[in-house]
Amino acid sequence: MRGSNGYRVALACVVIVVAATVLPALFGRGPQPDIGDLGDPWRNFVFNYQTLITGIAAVVAAFFTIRQISETDSRQERRHNELVKLQMRPDRLCMERAINPQLEHIRYINTKLRAYDFGLESFAEMKGAPEWHWLTKVSQDWIEDLTGLQEIIKRPQFRDALYLFDGRTTHAIYDLEAFLPSALEALQKHRRFESDFDPNISEHEEYDQNFTSIFEKLSVGFVFITLGAVTLADLMRLAAAEYDIEIR
Known part of the structure; x- marks a missing residue:
């Protein structure tokens, strides 16, 4: 149950990120200076700071990856210790x-x-x-x-x-x-x-x-x-x- 909830939360986060960044970048209205239209502000923000957003996303992804690896290692260590205790x-x-x-x-x-x-x-x-x-x-x-x-x-x-x-x-x-x-x-x-x-x-x-x-x-x-x-x-x-x- 806990793993299922974590998967749902992660999927929801992915959907939110895609909706907040990819969709505005693809379909948002760009600036048109000749007619004085500055375009979609959110699309402009994503476009102008895409490198920063990508870097933050990479850091967040790395954090969760390391956390998952650490949890996996901890579980493996616990299983190893249990096996050692059982053998001893x-x-x-x-x-x-x-x-x-x-x-x-x-x-x-x-x-x-x-x-x-x-x-x-x-x-x-x-x-x-x-x-x-x-x-x-x-x-x-x-x-x-x-x-x-x-x-x-x-x-x-x-x-x-x-x-x-x-x-x-x-x-x-x-x-x-x-x-x-x-x-x-x-x-x-x-x-x-x-x-x-x-x-x-x-x-x-x-x-x-x-x-x-x-x-x-x-x-x-x-x-x-x-x-x-x-x-x-x-x-x-x-x-x-x-x-x-x-x-x-």
């Missing part, structure tokens, strides 16, 4: 399932890990090796959080979206997958040693060897785990923005 819908739904609620769970664990702000100097006044007390504290607090982080990145809805993540995100996931199992194993092993050995008894050579290995493994692994978890959360937030996903 499966990927967007897959990414949405990977981000919600996994991102909030990872953020929660990151908050808890950052809250554990203590170093070996915190245990310097305690009897025995500071490394022992540090690792004991870590094993008491972190096993649950690291297990939860490992469970999150193993969820099916998270794994299904791996092909949609960029290189940095998959690298962060790789770091977590590489270091979480060994860190958890080290913490669990230390808890067993804690119940079976006294770190202040020097004759437990086997314990000393295992303790050094566990402490070094966890110290390195925890750096990669914390950095990987923070990086993963940040990159998942960017992915949510890219796919226009609301984080819940």
